[in-house]
Amino acid sequence: MIYTHENKINKELRVDCEKCFGLCCVALYFSASEGFPTNKEAGKPCINLQSEFTCAVHKNLRNKGLKGCTAYDCFGAGQKVAQVTCGGHDWRQNPKYAKKMFEAFLIMRQLHEMLWYLTQAFILQTNHSIKDEINSLLENTERLTLLDIDSLLGLDVEAHRTKVNMLLKNTSELVRTKARSGKNTRSKNCNTNSRRLDYFGADLRKTNLRGADLRGACLIAANLRGVDLSGADLIGADLRDTDLSGANLTNSIFLTQAQINTAKGNSHTKLPIMLVRPLYWSK
Incomplete structure (x- = not known):
């Protein structure tokens, strides 16, 4: 399988809040000093999260100085956990399931971020051998995002990230060397x-x-x-x-x-x- 690179980024690694359950508004720790509504513990809903999982002040985030909210990007992990990992069942319907869902979101966000970088690395890489390695790791990472929630929570994300980082660094060195030599x-x-x-x-x-x-x-x-x-x-x-x-x-x-x-x-x-x-x- 060869990834359809730009389509992958546009369709699966883009935020689609309408298909999510406000996971970033609940699972994450917030600090008012970093541009969020108020200090908030991880696992506690944001004060602006409404019953239908929309934000009460979404249209006025910039005016209210909530830069943390406008900057955050889950790389599409929210809708993946909501619709695929959890099959459309939200944390309010299943409060005993909520903690697992929030933890799964944090892991999925990391995996989707890696997919974002690997997809770009695949596009940039010209060494065919390394390109094949990147494609293989892309496929493996994608499979990890489809695991059931308990298997997802048991992943050694750091070990996987180490493999990803090696290929990203190699691609970086290739691209930067060309850029430096391409123009004085x-x-x-x-x-x-x-x-x-x-x-x-x-x-x-x-x-x-x-x-x-x-x-x-x-x-x-x-x-x-x-x-x-x-x-x-x-x-x-x-x-x-x-x-x-x-x-x-x-x-x-x-x-x-x-x-x-x-x-x-x-x-x-x-x-x-x-x-x-x-x-x-x-x-």
């Missing part, structure tokens, strides 16, 4: 080969970040206006309030919708085809 720039402070992780509030407009290794980097409130991030690996990078106005992220790798949702941008920001421009970005 005259930018100052070329740091593409470094592993600096803290760019909090940094002005990076004159920095050559083509093919940069920005995995896990802190880019909070950094100025990346007009910067070319082609081939840059942004997996796990913190983009909260990062200014991406006019930046070119078309060919950036391992970028997620959740990261984009936390950043600032405008109509001139170029995004990868699988990501959606937030409506609240400036023109």
Whole structure:
């Protein structure tokens, strides 16, 4: 089986709240300081979650400053647990089943995130042997998402993630090397080969970040206006309030919708085809 890559991302790894039971609004721990309605323990429903599993303030999340809510992305794990793992039975109908459902959601979210990254790695990888490995791991990960709830809860997710990370790193090195050699720039402070992780509030407009290794980097409130991030690996990078106005992220790798949702941008920001421009970005 060969994955239909873009279709996989568009159909199964996209959030569909109408098919979920508000799992992210219950299963997760919330902190008011991180842009959520209030401090909330994991397993306790959000104060804005209504009886039909919709959000009472969904249309006003940005106006209320609830950035944590607007940024969160489950990669489609919510509807998968609700409709497949639990067969359409919600946690209110089965309160004794609720704890298992919430724990399954947390595991499924991790598996779906891995599917997101692996799908992109498959598209990017040119080494046929490694491409076959990625496809095999994609198929295996997909099978894991179809397990019954008890088997899902018994998974060693970290062991599986280790296998995924090895292939993602290999693909990252391939793509970043091509990006760095593909175009010479005259930018100052070329740091593409470094592993600096803290760019909090940094002005990076004159920095050559083509093919940069920005995995896990802190880019909070950094100025990346007009910067070319082609081939840059942004997996796990913190983009909260990062200014991406006019930046070119078309060919950036391992970028997620959740990261984009936390950043600032405008109509001139170029995004990868699988990501959606937030409506609240400036023109």
